[in-house]
Amino acid sequence: MRHFVRQRASSRGAEAHEVAQRAPQRSPRLALHSGDVGVGIHGCLARTPRHRNGARRWANEAEPVHMIRAVRDLGSLPGRPEGIMSARAAREVGRDHELRGARADGQVVAIRRGVYVDAARYGGASADERQLMRIAAVATQRPNAVFAGTSAAILHGLPVVGLRSTEVVVLAAGSSGRRRNGVREIVRPAGEWEMLGSGFRATSIAATLIEVARSESLLTALTMVDAALHIPRFGAVGAICTRDELQEQFEAVLPIPGSRRVAAVLERATVHAETPLETLSRVRIEELGFPQPELQLRIERPRGGGFAYLDFGWPEYGVWGEADGDGKYLGSARRAGDRRDAALVVREEKRREDEVRAVTNWSCARWDWTEAWRAAPLRSILVEAGLPVVGRGRRR
Template identity: 50%
Template sequence: MSHPLLPVNPDGFVLAKDVRASGRQGTLDTQRRHAGLVAVRRGVYVDRARSERATPLERHRDRAIAAGLQRRAPVFAGFTAAVLHGLPVVGGVPHEIFLLAGGTSGRRRNGVVEIARTGLETLTEVEGRAIVGVVDAVIDVAKRMPLLTALVMADAALQIPRYGVDRPRSTPEELRTAYETRLPFPSSRAVRAVIDRAVTDAETPIETLSRFRFEELGIPEPQRQVALALPRLGRVVHLDFAWPELGVWGEADGAVKYTADSNAARVVREEKLREDEIRAVTQWRCARWGWRDAWEGTPLRDILARAGVRTEGGRAHAIAPLRASRAG
């Protein structure tokens, strides 16, 4: 920390008002001149090293908290609420922060979008901060953000954990009811497009992205999370995607994931045994792809075509350009 003499709040921010109260304005001015501190918002500063290593999502969160510190009773909403709920983000991260307006009129000012209240919002608390519920956040993201960004969040919100350890954050019924209760409203068709595509069994953003690409490319719709018993290994595995009629299954990860304490050779060997056993049991061909393959679209199409899954009736669509890759 480059400013040990300055008061720092629990979020790691230096607030100008706290500095003035402590009589250390000169120290703050010096730190600002020598670039030890950078402004998140007017009167709210963070250490430069923290700012430089932050991801786009971390910067958004910092700007959100800073904006909240400048208001009496902020309620985070929209994309910002989704981030604070921990929903995954795919695509660009907006610079603007989203809050719930105090009344029925919204406005946009100084990097903050205040979303008009409908009176139907559900409010909750995350880490001591007031925030709209997951359903409200997803609906607003679907109104304002690209379809893929909203769909990834919706899938994560609806996901039913396989082993029932945790409850889903929401249900399809809750999401649809909230949507129908708000009708009519601007961009309702965009929200409906997300609701109609959202599922409860997508375990990772790459699975959502893959389904999104299947639709764009005209790939036949697969079965998802197909349970398969592997007698020799003594366990049941779940295949991300399967086209039984074509004799193909798909794995949307593309590479073995290693952890700091994993034995890479052992992990590779176990993955190879798993794939060999699936092939022995099903006689299906395996198609594997990674994030970049699905993101670009064309490589995913080619991987599936080589395995025997091709576009239906030539109805493949142009791959939609996206501004950025995973944000977090």
């Protein structure tokens, strides 16, 4: 009897071994074997059975393994130059399964329902770049959308400072506005729209700035308006908008809610702000109660050396200011289109400062972005330079 049982067990073992030999091998795309350990497509350990004398048992030890991911050519998927990929467009060409797989693997992230962007690209993008991706995502779903407000300003290439909302602003197709799924539709008169070189539709630069001034903070709006009005000192590039155009657009849409805010921005706007830091500095100087400075004050340099232009000047108090901080030499020169050698710029700017001090006998105050943004450090710098607080200032 024992001999019969042993023989029967041996027979079953042989059958199991034969079945195992005939079984198809696993695809290398699904698992990689290292001894008795398999690896799933996401790199999870999957213990495989050992067959020994017909007895099946699981391996108890895991050996070092490597993660396998499906290789997908995401760049060939239909999408926009900003890296935006649409599930609908992928489905139309029969490749929606690739997009689903890429999302499951974490290769793409959803920035709107059905709209994706490369995860690495999104992770390394700045706040402004991410907002541009959101705008492009809306354009993917709404091909005829006309962007307005801050969204149009970004498309026009204007600097963004102090913007807290990530909403995308468009003109409403109907007679009423609404907020839904990160999109704000406005129905107020916004002037003519234009097709930009990037393929987006946006309101004109003047209409865009009036809407921003009406709806956003003084700092955000004034930074954009200053940038639009500025005429670089070096090069032949002109302003992208004029004060007359802004005033004409403002009068064309009156009356509108927020008209006092628009008037406050236009009153403070200038063609002399070379950088967003200079605009931020002016706003902070006003908030802190300091006297208003003269902008780009021209000082004649000695020995026929031409003129020096000071960012901020308070002649009556014997103080001038430079909003550059540690980047005082190279930063502003590069932004203004100056292409001189870096070492030469440093020497020239150092000599310029010495000459201004020798001619005027004024104190020089310098600050950077962080000091201006935090306000309190800027206050200390200006007081130390000898500038008095003359008013209560404006509330932030």
